[in-house]
Each structure stands twice: as C-alpha cells, then as structure tokens.
Amino acid sequence: MFKIAIIGRENVGKSTIFNKLCQKDVSIVNDSPGVTRDYITHVGKLFDLEFELVDTAGWYLGKDKNNLNVQIKNNTMAAINEVDLIFFVVDVRTYLSDEDVFFAKKIRKLNKKTILLANKAESKRVLTQDELLRLGFGEAIFIAAEHKMGFNDIYQVISPMMEQKLQIQEAKDDDNLEDRPNERQISISIIGRPNVGKSTLFNEILGFERSLVSDMAGTTRDHVIYEIEMLDNKINLIDTAGVRRKGKVYEEIEELSVKKAMSAIRISDVVLLVMDSQAALEKQDLILANLALKQNKLLIPIINKQDLINNFAEFKDEISYLIKKKLPQIKDVKVLYTSAQKNFNPKLLFEWIIKLWQLYQTKIPTSKLNDWLSKTLATYSMPIVKNNTKLKVKYVKQSSIAPPTFLFFINIATQLTVNKNFEIFLTNSLRKEFGLYGIPIQINFILNKNPFA
Structure with a gap:
C-alpha cells in the first residue's frame, strides 16, 4: 500500500x-x-x-x-x-x-x-x-x-x-504470477447480538458441533475460525462472541469478547449479521451493521428462527421497510431467512454469498461507464448548483472494488454540495445498468481540473 x-x-x-x-x-x-x-x-x-x-x-x-x-x-x-x-x-x-x-x-x-x-x-x-x-x-x-x-x-x-x-x-x-497459488480464501464472519443463533448456524454449516451452544447469552467469548471448502471455494468461517450493549458489559472477560468480535469484522471479507426474527434490526444490530459497512465489508443480513414467524409475507415486507429506513446504504440488499435448527441447507446459503462476493468485486471498464453516462445524462435535466452554474459531469471511472466505487469528475469544487437527488439518481441508474443489486456501492464527486490550464 x-x-x-x-x-x-x-x-x-x-x-x-x-x-x-x-x-x-x-x-x-x-x-x-x-x-x-x-x-x-x-x-x-x-x-x-x-x-x-x-x-x-x-x-x-x-x-x-x-x-x-x-x-x-x-x-x-x-x-x-x-x-x-x-x-x-x-x-x-x-x-x-x-x-x-x-x-x-x-x-x-x-x-x-x-x-x-x-x-x-x-x-x-x-x-x-x-x-x-x-x-x-x-x-x-x-x-x-x-x-x-x-x-x-x-x-x-x-x-x-x-x-x-x-x-x-x-x-x-x-512477473511473479506463476509463483503464486491460484486460489483465494474468503473470510466470512458470523456476528450478532448474544443468543440469536450464531453458533448454531456455524455448527450447521460445518455439519458438526464446533462452537459451544447454550441458551445463556455470552457463551461464546472468543472467535472460532474454521477452514471449509464450499462450492469449490476455500473459506475461513469465523464465529464470534455475541456483542451486547456496553452498559451490560460487567465482566472483564466480556469486554474482551466484544473486542474479539470487532476484530473478527476487520479480518473478514463478508459479514453475516444474524438477527433473531422476534427482535430484528434493533439498535445493537444497526451498530454492528454500520461498523461492517464503514470497513467496506460485504454485509449480508440473516434473519434466524424463521419458523417462529406467523405471517411470513407480512414480516418480509416489514423487514424490507426497516432496512430501507434504517440502513439506506444497503436498501437493495437481499435478506436471507433461515432456521438454523430446521431444514437448513448450507449450500443454498453459500451459493448466494459467493454470488454477492463476486458481484462485490465487479470491475467495469471506463469506456462502458462513460457510454452509460452519456446515454443517462442525455435526457436528464442537470441541476443548477450555485450562482446559476449548471452542474456538468465530464467523465466517470471506477476507482476501486469491494465495494465498487465510482468517481465522477465535475465542473465545480467539491466543497459545493451536489444535489442528493442527483446522487441517488446516478446510484440507481448504475445498479440497473450493471446489475449491482444486493451490494452497497459508493460514488464520489471531484472537481475536474484542466492540467494544461
């Protein structure tokens, strides 16, 4: 770096x-x-x-x-x-x-x-x-x-x-490509509040009991890492300690558990946020979600214990609404519903995880991006930014992956706020054009300077 x-x-x-x-x-x-x-x-x-x-x-x-x-x-x-x-x-x-x-x-x-x-x-x-x-x-x-x-x-x-x-x-x-192994391990951590079924999910994926399971919150106090192979992908699976609110952390060992869970997020590529169907998207869930997103991790929400849901269609609509309201940066994400103890199929889960992970690493050629930009802006009425200056987007390029990040070069200084509606418009259009559904993407605006001026 x-x-x-x-x-x-x-x-x-x-x-x-x-x-x-x-x-x-x-x-x-x-x-x-x-x-x-x-x-x-x-x-x-x-x-x-x-x-x-x-x-x-x-x-x-x-x-x-x-x-x-x-x-x-x-x-x-x-x-x-x-x-x-x-x-x-x-x-x-x-x-x-x-x-x-x-x-x-x-x-x-x-x-x-x-x-x-x-x-x-x-x-x-x-x-x-x-x-x-x-x-x-x-x-x-x-x-x-x-x-x-x-x-x-x-x-x-x-x-x-x-x-x-x-x-x-x-x-x-x-030059050194031939000397390196042609494989990449994906690190996946399972996080969430205590007693939502993280360790049960972890054990069901492995097919045997590796993590201690108990109804007493806080049973897992260190993170457990296990190497598995799923759908021809090598995976480091990480089970973490349940993270409770700081006000409820009394023991020194519990404080250590919280830090271990946070460190598991840092070493992961993909974060599975497990929530209890009876109390999903509470404050602590949102804190964990935002922590993973701030570190540019691929976040996949999992609602566990779906067998306890009475009206499933109504419940899914409610979860979708809450995510759009409380986690707008991943409003298009697909929520997975599981019952770790009943009819659980880990292959179906990992098919979706790997599909999203590949999408998270999407790299779009600059030529295709600018073809899309020309077509998109041809019929769009560009906003007036300040002092009757009309916003102009000169060109766009993808600057990084995981998450896909796009840099738009414009005719105004970045200290001037670009209309949020225009940003949302570009984000939605990018998703539709290049199929970037289910993952967060980032866009930034920067002043386009003429190097010969």
Whole structure:
C-alpha cells in the first residue's frame, strides 16, 4: 500500500490532517505542543484513493537534549524512511521558524517526494507562496484541514503518484504470477447480538458441533475460525462472541469478547449479521451493521428462527421497510431467512454469498461507464448548483472494488454540495445498468481540473 508520512514542527495541525484523512479521530488533537509523542499509522482515504498514513510527533529544535526529545526525533526519522511520500506541514498564520527551515533541510537530503501543505489557511495568512518556496519543496498547497479545504488539490497531486506505483507493482505481480497459488480464501464472519443463533448456524454449516451452544447469552467469548471448502471455494468461517450493549458489559472477560468480535469484522471479507426474527434490526444490530459497512465489508443480513414467524409475507415486507429506513446504504440488499435448527441447507446459503462476493468485486471498464453516462445524462435535466452554474459531469471511472466505487469528475469544487437527488439518481441508474443489486456501492464527486490550464 502507498505510504504517506505527515511531518512538521509542533502544533501546525498534523493530527487534524491525519484524522480528517482517516475519517475518524485516531490521533489526539490539542493546542498544547507535544501531545503526539510516537508515530501512529492508520488507513487514510481521499475520494477513491486509499493509502497508509503516518502521523508523527512534532519536531522540536530546543537546546534541551533530554532522552525523550531525542527519541521523538529518532521515531520521526524512522517513520519517514519507510514512506513513499511526505506531507511537510507548516502553519500559514506564523512566520517560518528555525524548526521549519532546519527540518526542511534534513528532509531534502533524503530525496523523498515531498508535498508542502500550508495549513490553517482559512484565517489571516502571514506566509506567502514566495516565502514558502524558501523551504525547497516547490509551491505549497494551501489547506484548512479543519474544514477539509484544499483536499481536492492534494488529490490532484498525489493521484498520479499513486497510479504510477500501482502500475509498477502490477507489473511485478504479473512477473511473479506463476509463483503464486491460484486460489483465494474468503473470510466470512458470523456476528450478532448474544443468543440469536450464531453458533448454531456455524455448527450447521460445518455439519458438526464446533462452537459451544447454550441458551445463556455470552457463551461464546472468543472467535472460532474454521477452514471449509464450499462450492469449490476455500473459506475461513469465523464465529464470534455475541456483542451486547456496553452498559451490560460487567465482566472483564466480556469486554474482551466484544473486542474479539470487532476484530473478527476487520479480518473478514463478508459479514453475516444474524438477527433473531422476534427482535430484528434493533439498535445493537444497526451498530454492528454500520461498523461492517464503514470497513467496506460485504454485509449480508440473516434473519434466524424463521419458523417462529406467523405471517411470513407480512414480516418480509416489514423487514424490507426497516432496512430501507434504517440502513439506506444497503436498501437493495437481499435478506436471507433461515432456521438454523430446521431444514437448513448450507449450500443454498453459500451459493448466494459467493454470488454477492463476486458481484462485490465487479470491475467495469471506463469506456462502458462513460457510454452509460452519456446515454443517462442525455435526457436528464442537470441541476443548477450555485450562482446559476449548471452542474456538468465530464467523465466517470471506477476507482476501486469491494465495494465498487465510482468517481465522477465535475465542473465545480467539491466543497459545493451536489444535489442528493442527483446522487441517488446516478446510484440507481448504475445498479440497473450493471446489475449491482444486493451490494452497497459508493460514488464520489471531484472537481475536474484542466492540467494544461
């Protein structure tokens, strides 16, 4: 994975940039200098780009050469040596400091690709582009990390760098293709609240009792992994501890069970969310569903104990309504209904799982996408966005799979909100044209810049 380090002196906003790109508060943000002391790594995302991001401790020049300051500098340099790209951050509200100049000189000697980010540019600026050129990294990108201002400009610069590395890596992979086994194991975790039948389902799939089954909630306290082969696919099947609300977690061992279940989601490709037909789509179910979706897992809802349902047709309509209302990002997903203890056929379940998994990895050629776009927009009245500017979509490309993610290049800055109805229209049209039913898909909008302007 492409690796980027965020560096700079203390209190220039490195951790804010890190958190915004990670889309969660991973690093502590505080106005007091020295809050970050060790470097932190996490997966960062910018539109369709995904990379490993490193937040480093603030560089401090002072005369105090105590062990902690030396260790901080050594940790920062160690992090820098491993990355493909450096974000060198300065604060535009203050003049360049001795730390800025000294640190820039050290970085230039490393001959690493470096982008200068002039942060906190939403307020009064002291630094100009001419002054920033002194650091030797070329023109700076002015940003305001707190408001994600300027992130579009960062994308325009790093996208070709990442594309180049990907092409080099793909060429190496092709050369080594004969040395690699031609098989891929799918990891599938079974999650849900306690006592909804997860372990019973797990055992029925295996054909023997591997997980402990009990009516007492919380019997499974660690996740159990078992390798199986189903329909010519090698599968790692993961049974997890039931996740209960935090307020009901009293024992230390129960807290560990919750963490184990969360880690099972992280190592999975597919997540089967098992729910009790007598209490489906409750708050805790939705929390688990959103956790899996945020980590880009293929989520398949399973309603267990269907033999307890009286009016099945009415019940299915109610579940469909609740999913559209409470989980709109997967409103088209097919819900599976099972009775783990009665007439359960694991092959039927896995036929559907594997079909969805293959669909989740769909890659659509750019030419087909743009043919679809031209045809779709030919009869669509494009919305007026701002100041009588009509929205124009220049072209579209698929940027990643699992989930299929599409990037639409438009004629306005992404800070301007694209009409939600237009986004829904494109999503629905994509599903219909390319048969992307039953899986979540993502679309992003980004300003289309003319590189020759």
